[in-house]
Amino acid sequence: MRGLYLHIPFCQKKCGYCDFYSFCPADGQMDAYRDALCRSVNDWAGDCTEDFDTVYFGGGTPSFFGGERLSAVLRAVRTVLPLTADAQITVECNPGSVSDRLTETLAAAGVNRVSMGVQSALESERRLLGRASDRKQVEAAIAACRKAGIDNLSLDLMLGIPAQTTASLDESLRFLLDTGVPHISAYLLKLEAGTPLAKEKDTLPLPDEDTVCDFYLRTVKTLAQHGLPQYEVSNFARPGFESRHNLHYWRDEEYLGLGPAAHSFFGGKRFYYPRDFAAFLRGDAPVPDGDGGDKEEFCMLRLRLTEGLSDNAFFARFGTHLPKALFARAKQLAPHGLLTVSGDTIALTPQGFLLSNRVIGELVDTL
Secondary structure, three states: OEEEEEEEOEOOOOOOOOOOOOEOOOOOHHHHHHHHHHHHHHHHHHHOOOOEEEEEEEEOOHHHHOHHHHHHHHHHHHHHOOEEEEEEEEEEEOHHHOOHHHHHHHHHHOOOEEEEEEEOOOHHHHHHHOOOOOHHHHHHHHHHHHHOOOOEEEEEEEEOOOOOOHHHHHHHHHHHHHHOOOEEEEEEOOOOOOOHHHHOHHHOOOOOHHHHHHHHHHHHHHHHHOOOOEEEOOEEEOOOOOOHHHHHHHOOOOEEEEOOOOEEEEOOEEEEOOOOHHHHHHOOOOEEEEEOOOHHHHHHHHOOEOOOEEHHHHHHHHOOOOOHHHHHHHHHHHHHOOEEEEOOEEEEOHHHHHOHHHHHHHHHOOO
16 A cells, blocks of 8 residues: 655745745645646556555645645546545644635545644744644634544644743643544654744743653653553554554655655655745656665664564565664663563664664664
8 A cells, every 4th residue: 555645835824933845825826736736646647556545635734725626636636546445535734724614625525534733722832833723723623624524633732842831731732632632743843944933043942952851751641641642753643543644654665745845755766846836837757866665764764653663574574584783782772761672573662762863773773
């Protein structure tokens, strides 16, 4: 099975921390992009023989693109690409742009999962991030989704927000949990170069590194206590409600990405479309980015998951066993609480995820 990612590069307003490729559209640009995205879907049809079991509209703000345009793209997908009957179809939404009409249109088109950015339940924290939606809008958006029959919902939480405290984090967690959604993503705020927040970092009341680490561990524990165990570095879900699309990435499985800034691992190759709206409208080809799916990549991605890296999975993929040196290094790290070694499986702990770049790097170096 493969995943299909469709990038929607439009936002009504750019958030101060966002480094994703997006912009405020001029008149006619969204319709032109709808048509270009449909053409791209058709152009790839001849190369797609294996079924897709996920479709993911990311951005940007896909809900700002509008239900009718999203439905048109989905119709193009269903017409020419092999899509499984139970495909998980996700649309990212800004709560403030969700309405009954939008959710009814999406549900009629086959959308069965919605992911919304909340980031914080506190107005003061959201304002610093440039987020406009308040609690009532989030609650109304969730209600609109459920009314339309879309119950598979995910909410985003951000950790390390300027002025965030343990008390404010707990308030945000309570709010998210009280909604009853089956999936929560909790990301550490990263100040990307060139973003407005990064330019202001020296004046922002940012929590220190130890405090942010405490926030992360507290989030992992709280969500697990309420039935949403961690399944990936930043993702938590009730069993059966994991993001199937993102699991394609983390299990080093293939996916096709369409749209400016979209990346792909398809047919054993990696490639991407440049962050260039005009080039995509022209139909310019994606840029080759080498082979994908080698042993190092497989191990690095699998170790992002709480299910970990197993020798069985490695052997099934490559026909060879994980090197003994990798297990030896893992056993050296285990007493420090960074990972566990159980049978043929190595899995990072929440403490290990906080140092994942270093820990995974040390393990992969043994390859």
